Amino acid sequence: MKLALSVVFLISVLSGCAVNSNVPPTHFYFGSYATTLYEYKKDPSEQTRNAHIAELRRIISYSGEHNLITPPGIHAELGQFLLKSGDQAAAINEFKAEQSLYPESEKLMSLMIDTAQG
Amino acid sequence: MINTFKFIVLAVIISLTTACATQSNLLSKQEAYPVMYDEDINSIVVVPAINHSTAADAPILYQTSVAEPLAYMGHYVMPIEVTTELLHEQGVSDGEQLVDVPPQKFGDLFGADAVLFVTIDKWDTNYYVVGGNVTVGLHYVLRSTATGAQLWNYHSEQVVDTSDNSGNGLLVALIATAIKTANQDYLPIAKRVNNIAISTLPYGKYHPQSGKDGALKVVPVNSIAADH
Numbered sequence: 001m002k003l004a005l006s007v008v009f010l011i012s013v014l015s016g017c018a019v020n021s022n023v024p025p026t027h028f029y030f031g032s033y034a035t036t037l038y039e040y041k042k043d044p045s046e047q048t049r050n051a052h053i054a055e056l057r058r059i060i061s062y063s064g065e066h067n068l069i070t071p072p073g074i075h076a077e078l079g080q081f082l083l084k085s086g087d088q089a090a091a092i093n094e095f096k097a098e099q100s101l102y103p104e105s106e107k108l109m110s111l112m113i114d115t116a117q118g
Numbered sequence: 119m120i121n122t123f124k125f126i127v128l129a130v131i132i133s134l135t136t137a138c139a140t141q142s143n144l145l146s147k148q149e150a151y152p153v154m155y156d157e158d159i160n161s162i163v164v165v166p167a168i169n170h171s172t173a174a175d176a177p178i179l180y181q182t183s184v185a186e187p188l189a190y191m192g193h194y195v196m197p198i199e200v201t202t203e204l205l206h207e208q209g210v211s212d213g214e215q216l217v218d219v220p221p222q223k224f225g226d227l228f229g230a231d232a233v234l235f236v237t238i239d240k241w242d243t244n245y246y247v248v249g250g251n252v253t254v255g256l257h258y259v260l261r262s263t264a265t266g267a268q269l270w271n272y273h274s275e276q277v278v279d280t281s282d283n284s285g286n287g288l289l290v291a292l293i294a295t296a297i298k299t300a301n302q303d304y305l306p307i308a309k310r311v312n313n314i315a316i317s318t319l320p321y322g323k324y325h326p327q328s329g330k331d332g333a334l335k336v337v338p339v340n341s342i343a344a345d346h
Contacts, residue, residue, distance in 0.1 A: 027326070030186045037182040040307045042175075072189050073197035078123075080200050104161035104194040107229030110198065 028071040031059045055083050072102055079112065088116045132339040142289045147320050148332030149344055154269040155332055157262055162188060162322075163230035166205065168213035169330065176304075177213060180238060180256075181288045183308040187232075187316040191339035192325025196228050197198045204228075213237075215270050222265070225263030233270055240275060249281030250299035254307040258315055272315040272341050276307050315341075 036052040056078040063070045079094030092113055099109040148155055164184055167177040181198055188195045204227075208257030210216060213235065224233040255275035262269055280302050282294030320336045321328045 027324070028189055029191045030189075033184050034186055034305060034309065038179060041178050041182055071186075072193075073185055073200075076197035077199045080197070080203065089129060094257070098197070102194050105232075107197070107202065111204075 027068065029059060029063050029066065030071055031055055031062065033059060033071075053078065053106075054088070056081070057094050069101060070097075072100070072105075075101065076105065076109065076112070079116075083112075085102050088118070091116045121335055127271045129243070144335040145337040145342075146320065146333050146335045147337060148323050149193075150318070150337040151270050151320055153262075153267050154260075155329075157231070157264065157269065159193070159231045159262070159320075160267065160323050161194040161196060161229045161262055162234050163201055163224050164188070164194065164198050164234045164236070165215040165216050165224070166202060166211065166215065167236040169238050169241075173241045176238045179304060180236065180308055183312055184234075184236070185303060187309075187312045188319070189324075191319050191320035191321055192328050193319075193322035194324065196230050201228055206253055221261040223263075223264045230263055232260050232262055235261070239273075241304060241316045243302070245296065245299060246313075248295075249279065249290070250295045251277050251279050251281070251304040252299060252304065253277045253309060254304060254311050255309045256308075256311050256315065259320075270319055271343055272337075273342060273343055274291050274311045274315040276311050278302060278307055 001089075010034045023070060025083040032055055036048070036055040040048040042048075056074055059074050060078070062071050074099040075094045079098070083091035084087075095109045095112045095116065098105050099113075153300040164181070167180050169177050181202065185195045187199050205211070205216075216235070221233050224230055232273070237257040237259075237260070238255070239257055240253045244253065246288050253275065255273075257273045258271060259268060260295040261267065280295060282291040283296060284294065286294075302319050312339075321331050325331075
């Protein structure tokens with residue numbers, strides 16, 4: 001019966017739809033980004049907020065250690081949290097990091113840097 | 119042993135007949151989304167979702183799931199938390215408010231090449247006499263901020279059955295279903311809907327196969343809608 005089950009499993013995998021197995025190669029590391037952000041949005045508290053900020057920082061350091069580019073938006077989002085907690089200088093550093101990684105963000109990050117400089 | 123053999127034969131027949139029944143109804147990305155291949159799309163801004171479901175918090179929760187799959191397809195996604203807050207400061211918190219805004223406006227505001235509108239058709243928890251389910255149904259439209267043209271669209275829906283099948287009698291099953299349905303998190307279902315839909319999006323410049331995916335036959339005919 002075990003053999004039968006593994007044969008069935010193999011056949012299912014082999015005959016599965018191409019559309020479902022069309023997962024592109026991962027070249028970014030998002031960690032638990034969506035989960036910690038979802039928890040924060042669902043139940044905004046000091047605790048869920050800090051957990052998400054910690055996850056953003058962890059994604060940045062993990063990406064650095066593994067020679068990956070930090071995914072789009074991570075530096076910018078961290079900058080926004082820092083700006084809200086009053087740390088303008090650190091926020092500007094993050095906005096600049098986003099800008100130098102992704103030229104597409106030039107306009108938006110310039111706006112954020114101007115805002116941070118008040 | 120004969121039973122096992124019969125079982126395998128039956129399983130093979132079932133697999134072969136059920137798998138990819140829609141194979142012949144698949145379009146290539148180029149056939150489905152020719153306009154997107156004509157334009158140089160490098161950045162996408164995702165605006166607040168339009169909510170047609172009964173769950174008031176669906177757009178805010180949905181929003182957490184969409185940056186990741188778009189980035190994996192090689193597109194620069196404007197930081198959603200940042201753009202959402204900027205729109206909020208302009209008095210926009212509901213996607214419905216943006217329906218009549220010309221797409222060009224989002225290019226001026228954020229410097230994005232394209233704007234993604236998501237309509238949440240279903241974000242529901244359903245109970246019926248002997249079971250329950252959680253459904254997420256989404257409709258995506260991507261428009262060029264240069265021309266306003268529709269670049270990509272997709273409709274996808276996923277249902278997760280939360281019925282209790284433990285066979286402990288109707289009352290126990292009713293309670294078990296209620297608990298299971300209430301606790302079912304929407305995030306994994308939203309992620310699944312996103313993955314199915316966004317896997318059909320033409321690759322952006324950060325994907326190693328950018329510009330070479332036009333021939334991939336991955337777009338089910340019945341998942342794309344006419345422009346609206």
